[in-house]
Amino acid sequence: MMTLTPSQSVPNLDPAIESIREKVLAGQRLTLDDGKVLYETRDIWSVIELAKLVRDRMHPGVAYYNINRHLNYSNVCALACKFCEFARKQGDEGAYTRELGDIKEQGHKALESGATEMHIVGGLNPYLPFAYYTDMLSTLREIAPQIHLKAFTAVELVHLARIAKAYTRDDPKVGVRWVLERLKEAGLGSLPGGGAEVFDERVHKEAFKTKIGAHEWLDVHLVAHELGLNTNCTMLYGHVDKQDERLRHMEILRRSQDQALHRLGYEGDADGYIASGIVESEQISAPVITLSGERAVLPTPDGINSQRAATVKERSSESSDKQGLLPDGRGSSESDQVLGGYYQTITPLPFFPDGSALENLPGPTGLENLRTLAITRLMLDNFPHVKAFWIMQSLPMAQVMLEAGADDIDGTVVWYDITKAVGEGTHQETTELDLKRAIEEAGYTPIERDTLYRRVTRDGSRWWVGD
Numbered sequence: 001m002m003t004l005t006p007s008q009s010v011p012n013l014d015p016a017i018e019s020i021r022e023k024v025l026a027g028q029r030l031t032l033d034d035g036k037v038l039y040e041t042r043d044i045w046s047v048i049e050l051a052k053l054v055r056d057r058m059h060p061g062v063a064y065y066n067i068n069r070h071l072n073y074s075n076v077c078a079l080a081c082k083f084c085e086f087a088r089k090q091g092d093e094g095a096y097t098r099e100l101g102d103i104k105e106q107g108h109k110a111l112e113s114g115a116t117e118m119h120i121v122g123g124l125n126p127y128l129p130f131a132y133y134t135d136m137l138s139t140l141r142e143i144a145p146q147i148h149l150k151a152f153t154a155v156e157l158v159h160l161a162r163i164a165k166a167y168t169r170d171d172p173k174v175g176v177r178w179v180l181e182r183l184k185e186a187g188l189g190s191l192p193g194g195g196a197e198v199f200d201e202r203v204h205k206e207a208f209k210t211k212i213g214a215h216e217w218l219d220v221h222l223v224a225h226e227l228g229l230n231t232n233c234t235m236l237y238g239h240v241d242k243q244d245e246r247l248r249h250m251e252i253l254r255r256s257q258d259q260a261l262h263r264l265g266y267e268g269d270a271d272g273y274i275a276s277g278i279v280e281s282e283q284i285s286a287p288v289i290t291l292s293g294e295r296a297v298l299p300t301p302d303g304i305n306s307q308r309a310a311t312v313k314e315r316s317s318e319s320s321d322k323q324g325l326l327p328d329g330r331g332s333s334e335s336d337q338v339l340g341g342y343y344q345t346i347t348p349l350p351f352f353p354d355g356s357a358l359e360n361l362p363g364p365t366g367l368e369n370l371r372t373l374a375i376t377r378l379m380l381d382n383f384p385h386v387k388a389f390w391i392m393q394s395l396p397m398a399q400v401m402l403e404a405g406a407d408d409i410d411g412t413v414v415w416y417d418i419t420k421a422v423g424e425g426t427h428q429e430t431t432e433l434d435l436k437r438a439i440e441e442a443g444y445t446p447i448e449r450d451t452l453y454r455r456v457t458r459d460g461s462r463w464w465v466g467d
């Protein structure tokens, strides 16, 4: 009896994927050309299967969620990015800025609901003084010391350096460092990843030309990493961007992560693939470090990876002792401090045209979202986590994405003003039960995590890190 080979029996199977499969199995870094194949192939299911392989290797059998609340303190913004449906000018209908009393109330509600995280972002409000931001954090810290404050995107932090008069054109990093040090003292725990959009000068000029570009965004995250703060990043795609521009965005991010991990003691591969002409910044001079191979050590203090984390911790402490790599003098035994200073999560964000200045564009389709997420997992081989943010993908789609490379679906959210992908209003809440059910139905064990991806144990609204 004649046996059909896979390429004969499955019409969409693409032989070009096979060389990529070998690299993925060997835990090797994919090239930009590999990424192009992954975007262009008709065999999307093989792309998804490869991303699932990597995701299952890095997080076998589990998927993460958290109990969080978003706080958008003001939608007044000095800029007018074309893809933005959130920003308003002062005095416009719907423009708002939360008073400190309102913020206190939000803190109390977060505490009562048992949230482990407050995710705080807003517009670049030119009418608020720098003290508003430090007061906001210290007030929340006082009300709810256990809640992690993940706050302010890179563009907000540059804005804060400007209003604090700490910003200098010669070296913007100096002002950002000054601001971050004060925010950290006031309670800042980590940075979200918004505002990266797509790192490309053409896209920057066309869609968000007054906002900071790639270099400044990367500088802010570099300074945060140096201060021991973990950060996250995003890719807002599906507007004026092209696929090769998305791939370059991924290359820039993974090089930035190479640098962060190298600082934490990872050695890496000096001969690994680095795309030429992409990252001109002399700051990124680290070897290639991949975390997607069989024996890679993920930089997380989470209990399920405690053995791996212990190894990194040891190496990190050794590095800091010997080489003084942690510039703020850290070196205590507190795990999030020792392990801090890298990108935790990449979240691909599909563009929603409605209400933006680009509403003539169609926005990405479901399959494009699925493919982009899978490619993100495959290309960003040194990012511990890939998030399917359910607010922007929908919960059913986020559930499917757990099979396509994602290991995290974010949290309960409650209020989210940035996009209104689900329903008409800004009350966009899901329950812990729904998140757990979505994960279980996808075949994974749900793990409640804190912001730093440590396992959380819960008794109603009471919770603690660890078992």
Ligand code: SF4
Pocket: 077, 078, 079, 080, 081, 084, 085, 086, 087, 122, 123, 124, 155, 211
């Ligand atoms: S994307 Fe951010 S910086 Fe741009 S207009 Fe909207 S709120 Fe302002």
